[in-house]
Amino acid sequence: MSRSDFRQARRVVVKIGSSLLTDGGRGLNKPAIAGWVAQMAALRQQNVDVVLVSSGSVAEGVSRLKLKARPKTLHELQAAASVGQMGLVRCFENEFERHALLAAQVLLTHDDLSDRQRYLNARSTLLTLLNFGVVPVINENDAVATEEIRFGDNDTLGALVANLVEADLLIILTDQTGLYDANPSLNPDAKLISEISVNDALLDEVAGGSISGLGRGGMYTKVRAARLAARSGAATVIVSGKIEDVIGGVFQGGQLGTFLIPNLEPLVARKQWLAGQLQIKGSVTLDDGAVKILQTAGKSLLAVGVTAVRGGFKRGDLVSCRDTRGTEIARGLINYGAEDAAKIVGKPSSEFEALLGYADEAELIHRDNLVLV
Numbered sequence: 001m002s003r004s005d006f007r008q009a010r011r012v013v014v015k016i017g018s019s020l021l022t023d024g025g026r027g028l029n030k031p032a033i034a035g036w037v038a039q040m041a042a043l044r045q046q047n048v049d050v051v052l053v054s055s056g057s058v059a060e061g062v063s064r065l066k067l068k069a070r071p072k073t074l075h076e077l078q079a080a081a082s083v084g085q086m087g088l089v090r091c092f093e094n095e096f097e098r099h100a101l102l103a104a105q106v107l108l109t110h111d112d113l114s115d116r117q118r119y120l121n122a123r124s125t126l127l128t129l130l131n132f133g134v135v136p137v138i139n140e141n142d143a144v145a146t147e148e149i150r151f152g153d154n155d156t157l158g159a160l161v162a163n164l165v166e167a168d169l170l171i172i173l174t175d176q177t178g179l180y181d182a183n184p185s186l187n188p189d190a191k192l193i194s195e196i197s198v199n200d201a202l203l204d205e206v207a208g209g210s211i212s213g214l215g216r217g218g219m220y221t222k223v224r225a226a227r228l229a230a231r232s233g234a235a236t237v238i239v240s241g242k243i244e245d246v247i248g249g250v251f252q253g254g255q256l257g258t259f260l261i262p263n264l265e266p267l268v269a270r271k272q273w274l275a276g277q278l279q280i281k282g283s284v285t286l287d288d289g290a291v292k293i294l295q296t297a298g299k300s301l302l303a304v305g306v307t308a309v310r311g312g313f314k315r316g317d318l319v320s321c322r323d324t325r326g327t328e329i330a331r332g333l334i335n336y337g338a339e340d341a342a343k344i345v346g347k348p349s350s351e352f353e354a355l356l357g358y359a360d361e362a363e364l365i366h367r368d369n370l371v372l373v
C-alpha cells in the first residue's frame, strides 16, 4: 500500500488529541477546530464517510472550571470531562452546521466494544449515522469510565473505532509533525520517519510517552493504535494538526507526517481479524441457492436461504455457515440469537416483525461481517 491509495479511501477516522484541541491547555482552539471541520466537510463533499474521535473533554473541563492543574482523582477527572464535553460538542455542532452537516455525539466505554452484543449495537448505530450522512463525534464516556474499563487514551479508541466501521484510513492529528526517531520534545536532533511498516521493531524503541501533561499516551499509544487499526486493514498517518489543510493533504497522498503501513491487504486483514476474534458458537445450514450467492455474489446471508440453526449462540456471536453436507462455507457475526433465528429461518425479512414481535436487521449475517472460508 502507498500513500497514493489514500485517495480511494471510502471511510476515514480522524482522531484529534487534547493538546491540539485545547491549544496546549488554554481552552478550546476554536479557529483550529473550524479549520479541521472544514477539511472534514470537504471529504464529505467527495462522499467519503468521516468519523471524528475527539479528545479534549478533560482539558476543556479543567479550563472551564478554572482548575490550576489536571486533577488527580478519578471523580474530579470525570467531573471535568463532563463539563468539557459540553464545550466540545457545542463547538463541533456549530462548526459542522456551517457546512450544512449534522454531527452526532457517541460516547463509548471499553465494555461497549468488548461485549459482542454491544459491539454490534455500536457498529449498527455508527453505520446508520454514516448512511444518514452524519459525522459521528466520538469520545470515551469519561463520566462513567472507571479505571478498569477505560481505554484511557483516545488513540486506542480511534483504532477500535476504525476496526468497528472498517475504515480505510486513520488520521491521528497531534502536536508533533509526526513520529520521530526519538522524542523531539527532548532531543532536538530527532529525525522524522516518513514511512514505516507497523511491524517494524524500530517503532518499539522510538515511540515514547507524552510529556505535555495534556495528552495521555504520547507516541507509544499511537503506534499501538496503528497496529490495532492494521488488524482490519486500515492505514494510519500520524501528523501535525497545525499543517494547513492537513486532512485533505493526507487524503491526496501528500508526504505529510508518518505513514504506518499496514502489513496486510484490507480483505485479508479483515478476514483474519474476524476469524481470530472469537470462538464459533453455533452454525446455520444454508440451502444450495444461498451457498451459491455467498460464494459468487459476495452478498449478505438472508434467513430465507437458511434451513436449520444449531447451537446456543447470541446476537453478535460468530457462527459457522455450512452447506447441506455440513461443509463450512463461511463464518460471520449473526444478527439474531439462536432462538429468534430458529423462528425466522426460511422466511423473508418482511415477516420478521410478525414472527418475532420486532425486526432488527433484514440480514441474518451482513456481508461486512461475513468471511468465506
Ligand SMILES: Nc1ncnc2c1ncn2[C@@H]1O[C@H](COP(=O)(O)OP(=O)(O)O)[C@@H](O)[C@H]1O
Residues within 6 Å of the ligand: 016, 017, 018, 019, 020, 055, 173, 174, 175, 176, 178, 179, 180, 181, 182, 183, 184, 185, 206, 207, 208, 209, 210, 211, 212, 213, 214, 215, 216, 217, 218, 219, 220
Ligand atoms: N518518537 C517520538 N516522536 C514524536 N513525538 C514523541 C515521540 N515519543 C514521544 N513523543 C511525544 O508524544 C507527544 C504526542 O502525544 P500526546 O501528548 O499524547 O498528544 P495527543 O494529545 O495528540 O494524543 C509529543 O508531544 C511528544 O512529546
Ligand SMILES: N[C@@H](CCC(=O)OP(=O)(O)O)C(=O)O
Residues within 6 Å of the ligand: 016, 017, 018, 019, 054, 055, 056, 057, 058, 059, 081, 139, 140, 142, 152, 153, 154, 155, 214, 215, 216, 217, 218
Ligand atoms: N477522553 C479524554 C481523552 C484522553 C486523552 O487525553 O487522549 P489524547 O489527548 O488523545 O492522548 C478526554 O476527552 O479528555
